[in-house]
Amino acid sequence: LDPSIAKQLYSALVDCHLINGCEVIIDTDNLLISMLEQVQLLCLCRLLGLSRRSMTTPLFTETGVMPICARRVILALRYLIYLINLPRNHYASLALHENHNMRASGIPCWLSDLAWVIQHL
Helix, strand or coil: CHHHHHHHHHHHHHHEEEEEEECCCCCHHHHHHHHHHHHHHHHHHHHCCCCCCCCCCHHHHHHHHCHHHHHHHHHHHHHHHHCCCCCCCCHHHHHHHHHHHHHHHHCCHHHHHHHHHCCCC
């Protein structure tokens, strides 16, 4: 299968399920993210007709697909940029401000989870 067609199939049928909700729910459990990584690798191997034991780097370079862990973090960061650019009286902006206060107080929150995930990439 041509890599460009494989990427289109992957994007249409698999990726949308792997990234669903990643802007709101940050991946702090390594077991759960490893399950998503396994699904991604299995799908890419099958689409390209490779063995499950193939090297992973060529899968991403041949298809141009980003590893799911990094992709989910980038989408969460884009969502953070969106929240920062909202008007101050918007509910989501108020929630982000409260999240900032919680993080400053040492209370676990969305921002602290995002910082943890970035540190552990």
